[in-house]
Amino acid sequence: MPDEVLNDISHRRYNPLTGSWLLVSPHRTKRPWQGAQETPSKNTLPEYDPKCYLCPGNKRAQGDSNPHYKNTFAFVNDYSAVKEEQQDYHPETNKDDAASLLLQARPVTGRCYVLTFSAKHDTTLADMTAEEIVPVINTWTRIYASHLSPSHPLKDQAKQALESIPQNLDGEGEPPKHQLKNMQIFENKGAAMGCSNPHPHCQIWTTSTLPEEPGKELVNMGKYKADTGRHLLGDYVKLELEKKERVVWENDAFVIVCPWWAVWPFEVLILSKRHVRALVDLDDKERLQFAEAIQEVARRYDNLFETNFPYSSGIHQAPLDCTEEEAETSWFHMHFYPPLLRSATVKKFLVGYELMAEPQRDITPEQAAAKLRDCGGELYRKPLQ
Amino acid sequence: MPDEVLNDISHRRYNPLTGSWLLVSPHRTKRPWQGAQETPSKNTLPEYDPKCYLCPGNKRAQGDSNPHYKNTFAFVNDYSAVKEEQQDYHPETNKDDAASLLLQARPVTGRCYVLTFSAKHDTTLADMTAEEIVPVINTWTRIYASHLSPSHPLKDQAKQALESIPQNLDGEGEPPKHQLKNMQIFENKGAAMGCSNPHPHCQIWTTSTLPEEPGKELVNMGKYKADTGRHLLGDYVKLELEKKERVVWENDAFVIVCPWWAVWPFEVLILSKRHVRALVDLDDKERLQFAEAIQEVARRYDNLFETNFPYSSGIHQAPLDCTEEEAETSWFHMHFYPPLLRSATVKKFLVGYELMAEPQRDITPEQAAAKLRDCGGELYRKPLQ
Ligand SMILES: O=P(O)(O)O[C@H]1O[C@H](CO)[C@@H](O)[C@H](O)[C@H]1O
Ligand SMILES: O=P(O)(O)O[C@H]1O[C@H](CO)[C@@H](O)[C@H](O)[C@H]1O
Numbered sequence: 136m137p138d139e140v141l142n143d144i145s146h147r148r149y150n151p152l153t154g155s156w157l158l159v160s161p162h163r164t165k166r167p168w169q170g171a172q173e174t175p176s177k178n179t180l181p182e183y184d185p186k187c188y189l190c191p192g193n194k195r196a197q198g199d200s201n202p203h204y205k206n207t208f209a210f211v212n213d214y215s216a217v218k219e220e221q222q223d224y225h226p227e228t229n230k231d232d233a234a235s236l237l238l239q240a241r242p243v244t245g246r247c248y249v250l251t252f253s254a255k256h257d258t259t260l261a262d263m264t265a266e267e268i269v270p271v272i273n274t275w276t277r278i279y280a281s282h283l284s285p286s287h288p289l290k291d292q293a294k295q296a297l298e299s300i301p302q303n304l305d306g307e308g309e310p311p312k313h314q315l316k317n318m319q320i321f322e323n324k325g326a327a328m329g330c331s332n333p334h335p336h337c338q339i340w341t342t343s344t345l346p347e348e349p350g351k352e353l354v355n356m357g358k359y360k361a362d363t364g365r366h367l368l369g370d371y372v373k374l375e376l377e378k379k380e381r382v383v384w385e386n387d388a389f390v391i392v393c394p395w396w397a398v399w400p401f402e403v404l405i406l407s408k409r410h411v412r413a414l415v416d417l418d419d420k421e422r423l424q425f426a427e428a429i430q431e432v433a434r435r436y437d438n439l440f441e442t443n444f445p446y447s448s449g450i451h452q453a454p455l456d457c458t459e460e461e462a463e464t465s466w467f468h469m470h471f472y473p474p475l476l477r478s479a480t481v482k483k484f485l486v487g488y489e490l491m492a493e494p495q496r497d498i499t500p501e502q503a504a505a506k507l508r509d510c511g512g513e514l515y516r517k518p519l520q
Numbered sequence: 521m522p523d524e525v526l527n528d529i530s531h532r533r534y535n536p537l538t539g540s541w542l543l544v545s546p547h548r549t550k551r552p553w554q555g556a557q558e559t560p561s562k563n564t565l566p567e568y569d570p571k572c573y574l575c576p577g578n579k580r581a582q583g584d585s586n587p588h589y590k591n592t593f594a595f596v597n598d599y600s601a602v603k604e605e606q607q608d609y610h611p612e613t614n615k616d617d618a619a620s621l622l623l624q625a626r627p628v629t630g631r632c633y634v635l636t637f638s639a640k641h642d643t644t645l646a647d648m649t650a651e652e653i654v655p656v657i658n659t660w661t662r663i664y665a666s667h668l669s670p671s672h673p674l675k676d677q678a679k680q681a682l683e684s685i686p687q688n689l690d691g692e693g694e695p696p697k698h699q700l701k702n703m704q705i706f707e708n709k710g711a712a713m714g715c716s717n718p719h720p721h722c723q724i725w726t727t728s729t730l731p732e733e734p735g736k737e738l739v740n741m742g743k744y745k746a747d748t749g750r751h752l753l754g755d756y757v758k759l760e761l762e763k764k765e766r767v768v769w770e771n772d773a774f775v776i777v778c779p780w781w782a783v784w785p786f787e788v789l790i791l792s793k794r795h796v797r798a799l800v801d802l803d804d805k806e807r808l809q810f811a812e813a814i815q816e817v818a819r820r821y822d823n824l825f826e827t828n829f830p831y832s833s834g835i836h837q838a839p840l841d842c843t844e845e846e847a848e849t850s851w852f853h854m855h856f857y858p859p860l861l862r863s864a865t866v867k868k869f870l871v872g873y874e875l876m877a878e879p880q881r882d883i884t885p886e887q888a889a890a891k892l893r894d895c896g897g898e899l900y901r902k903p904l905q
Binding site for chain 2: 138140141143144145146147148149151155156157158159160162163214215216217218221222224226230233234236237238239240241242243244245317319321322323328329338340342344346347348349359362363365367370371373374395447448449451470472483484485486487488490491492493494495
């Protein structure tokens with residue numbers, strides 16, 4: 136245990152990646168619950184759903200048809216949050232003009248992809264083997280590589296990835312018309328996390344701007360490096376491997392921890408053990424090891440409350456367009472934010488106090504890690520074939 | 521319209537209160553929805569529920585009984601997130617010790633209250649009249665006043681409030697044992713916002729630390745004041761009253777706007793028109809005018825989709841313990857964050873991209889304000905008596 140007293144007292148913990156604090160109330164898990172219960176997700180899906188716009192061969196919203204793809208298939212989202220071409224907009228800010236300071240807007244362009252994980256409508260990452268997850272990571276890597284700026288510090292690694300990882304002929308998008316700044320890969324899993332289609336898939340939003348979260352992380356990792364000469368997440372990995380209190384699982388290349396500063400009850404972080412800057416830094420073996428780590432998280436989550444565990448996950452890595460220094464500062468990692476707290480049906484709501492004041496959690500990350508360590512092994516339900 | 525082009529192009533807007541950006545995708549409301557639908561809240565509650573721990577006369581979790589109160593009643597939460605007395609903890613940070621930088625924790629003490637809005641189990645702020653809401657604001661004001669530090673710049677206003685607003689003999693808490701730093705008043709309304717009991721109530725969490733959100737707002741308002749010599753929200757109120765595009769409703773003392781930087785689909789902000797630093801600055805008439813504003817928000821929300829509209833709301837004002845400068849920098853306001861997007865059953869999920877990258881919204885704040893302007897008038901359902 137970190138400092139025994141933290142199991143008992145209310146305290147704030149510091150998130151060095153975002154530079155912000157959260158409130159931890161270890162004694163608060165005993166309160167009664169009369170509120171909303173989530174509907175447990177049922178596994179009653181067909182392997183192929185003729186109405187699903189992600190299943191192989193089906194028609195999508197705007198008329199295009201999906202190929203009869205085998206595992207992954209990437210296409211441009213029919214309802215993208217950002218578009219590649221739009222009218223320009225160049226407002227000016229001026230200290231003496233309050234409107235220019237208080238009503239600020241800037242254009243954002245980009246391209247959004249949807250990427251299926253499998254041809255099967257009724258599977259999930261927890262049902263898939265690490266080997267079956269590798270094509271997903273390969274496609275992520277190829278899409279990242281093909282969107283890197285021509286002068287990017289990782290351009291040689293990108294070139295090599297594009298040469299060595301076989302192209303997915305079923306579709307993996309194509310480089311955008313204009314160079315973009317950032318690529319955010321994320322998955323919303325389960326209806327509780329706003330997923331509008333259960334067919335296993337993630338999204339990839341590329342934008343002309345660096346969004347808030349990866350932006351904050353880069354700044355804070357940069358400061359730590361300037362102050363100490365070391366990598367923030369490098370030091371953190373070392374500490375966690377020494378202390379073991381928050382480690383859920385590890386292989387040679389990756390470690391899964393419930394981070395010290397976790398906000399969501401069973402939040403985890405997959406961290407590369409060596410300094411990996413982006414997907415294109417991973418070799419064949421490491422991509423398989425990363426697939427193993429993702430599989431471990433997904434399976435342990437489902438085992439924890441014996442349910443199809445909802446979460447949002449996302450990868451942070453070097454931006455698509457960045458300086459040598461920014462690439463060096465980046466440390467590859469993947470966040471998982473799951474809402475369930477006490478069972479398949481009771482979730483933690485990040486609401487009033489959390490939105491108005493600061494995030495608050497009940498069980499400690501150390502308690503969460505202990506539970507997740509204990510639910511490895513076979514998937515509680517028969518994996519779908 | 522602000523700049524016509526912003527109705528069409530994807531753009532980022534800047535939130536000057538928090539110093540962060542969000543992504544706006546005006547064209548994105550057309551996408552199909554196959555995901556979770558909220559269960560519409562039904563008005564089938566009894567006026568008195570013998571099992572509710574907030575109803576007058578009932579027993580609470582830890583054995584105490586509620587008085588037979590008339591309207592509001594405040595008591596210390598039986599499952600407080602922070603406690604007044606706990607073991608101490610004084611870690612040191614040291615640049616050469618990575619653990620002291622990356623595993624930081626600080627103790628937080630405080631006291632959490634629950635405050636009922638009405639004796640009736642089945643009512644809501646939308647069903648109540650402004651006159652019936654005044655006692656809620658009076659109790660907020662008295663609790664705030666009685667928790668102010670003895671040397672607080674608003675101590676005279678607090679004294680006056682405690683003298684002129686009649687004491688609620690049914691219970692309004694009592695000053696904490698140690699001086700605290702901040703008081704966060706907030707309401708979670710509806711099961712969709714994690715509310716575990718439908719009896720109308722809010723919570724008040726007082727803490728020994730200044731939480732993240734009010735802390736960020738103070739810093740940004742302070743910077744604006746230093747740069748321009750004016751109040752950020754003072755300038756903003758003026759701008760909105762001139763432009764009218766985002767104004768939902770106003771009276772002499774308060775204005776309701778969908779802020780330029782709104783994240784939630786129908787997010788609104790109640791702003792005082794004159795420079796009010798905290799609840800104790802409001803006079804009798806202004807407290808009634810504030811009650812009118814709250815009533816307008818609650819009723820319009822319910823009218824919008826003809827449902828018991830869920831939201832989290834919260835008040836930001838001068839901290840309980842602060843300098844003259846911090847009090848002067850504060851500008852009283854109340855946020856409302858409601859999750860519904862398109863109907864009583866379809867909400868906006870702030871998930872994958874929002875959590876991993878940055879908040880994203882579909883309809884513009886100007887469109888939201890127009891809809892909320894149009895649904896004033898009588899409550900769509902017969903208000904409960
Ligand atoms: O205190 P309550 O109403 O039981 O709990 C609710 O509000 C709290 C403060 O926003 C949250 O931490 C909880 O997750 C939520 O369920
Ligand atoms: O794109 P989807 O899956 O339809 O939509 C989901 O993910 C998006 C990105 O996190 C969110 O903006 C939406 O609110 C959510 O419902």
